[in-house]
Amino acid sequence: MKNFSGNILFLDRSDINTDEIIPAKYLTAISKDALKPHLLEDIRLDGFDPQKDIKGKNVIITRTNFGCGSSREHAPWALEVNDIHLVIAKSFARIFRQNMFNNGMMAVGLPSHVIEDIFSMFKGKNTKLETDLDKNTFLLKTNGQEQEVPFSISEFDHALVAAGGWLEYADAKY
């Protein structure tokens, strides 16, 4: 099972599309590792420097409709090779969300007001997140502040995470 805990990267925007996550010109890459330096290279986000800001981060928290646009699984792979296995948002584009779980990673939707609270409490601070998959909770921690956030994913999503992805799951079952 993959690691779903670590430092948070806040992307304070909605509708971040897969072209921004990994530009089409890198779709000719022959290995997943080749995607590593190009994650979020073309994102439109003031003050964000992909070279500096991604390093050491393991969890993305963002707003609505993350991963819209092209179906490219290169988007979750670009996250994966950068050790980011969990994205939390108000909502996701369907294909992106499915691609995450299909790779044994997680795209977790939280209610609007919870995301708003997280942004106002933690954005701009060095924040760590710990995931408890048995209790279905996230624990966010920064200097002196702590917040526990419950989440829910379907039993099918849990099964995909436990299996390590859809191929492993389907191959065992069908």
Added chain:
Amino acid sequence: MGKTIAEKIFDSHRVDNPADDILVLKLDAVFCHEITTPFAIDDLVSRGKDRVFDPAKIKAVIDHVSPAKDSNTATQGKIIREWAIHHKIHDFFDIGRNGVCHVIFPEKGFVRPGYTVIMGDSHTCTHGAFGAFAPGVGTTDLEVGILKGVCAFHYPRTIKVNITGKTPDGVFAKDIILSVIMRLGVNGATNKIIEFTGPVVDKMSMEARMTLCNMAVEAGGTCGICYPDMTTVDYLWEFIQDEYENKTAALESFKKIISDPDAIYDDVVEHDITRLAPQVTFGYRPDNVKPVKEMEGTTIDQVYIGSCTNGRIEDLRVAAKVLKGKKINDNVRAIVSPATQKIHHQSLKEGILEIFMDAGFCVTNPTCGACLGMSNGVLAKGEVCASTTNRNFNGRMGKGGMVHLMSPATAAATAIAGYITNSQLYTNERYTK
């Protein structure tokens, strides 16, 4: 309780029900192209599972970068080509016989009403025009589809968009779908299927229905879907004539999957197009849509006519009608990519390509080409393109470039003027000069 067309397709293809509202469906067709499939092939090989569930149900094409532009794209082509040969995938289309996936596969009759179809490409939704459930998927779903012939989906929820009214002159399926996306928003249909119905859709050709369904994903939709009718039967007849006694029998059989009158929808949107003018996008989201008149005068550097949205013969005919006897503006470069070899050939025979060339267009071979900024026709920073494609995302056609989406008629008129403008096909006085 009645069922929608998508619910009926789900019910008839169900293999498993691993969680509450998740169904694993049997697939009737798995489509492949050279950008997303090689990763799936490599992964299957590395796992020692280099098999396909049914070579006759897998169709493959090299279309995104064709001809190959560098060694990476040549390698992608080589991987899918050798795989197709190795697994006896006879419906494999290489350069000289190829075309944009969502145009060539319907043209070959590979999509039928009631089918389940997946492809590692978000615009797979195009095939819903035939009354098929055709969602785009990622590489892992594609991989499992290739290996096992199944895919998992949430039980479908549907938004019905009922298109009514009289279609104004100069207004095309592209203008209609842009106006629908503006209304629904870029995630207005997320996790939902968009059912396109109503008298306007009933009168549309299959080509126009494909343009409509093609952009369902731009509103977040899982796919678009239209009801099969006599237009569908006529289009498919050359491929299905051995299976049915006559066209009426085919129609009767297809009609069984049409939504029941008491089917339950998440939402029903009444969309009257009587007063719709030609539409164009601004900014970087496909729901940033305005009437062309409001963008009139925006200067452009490049015009692109092609893609799975608007590179079909009907589209080229309309553009040629606008271009006939005219020259494009000196400050504009214009590219047309007929979407398949067949369309290329047909437009040559009909004299359409001559009109394009006389006007000053560059005619390319069938390919996705400029649509996704990774092949030819890439924009430089700060350049603006008037395009008949489906995505205006930042950097889509080249880093720092701006894309305005529009119909082929508007794109042709814009090429002549050098700035965004309505075509002479559009006659409403409120909007033309």
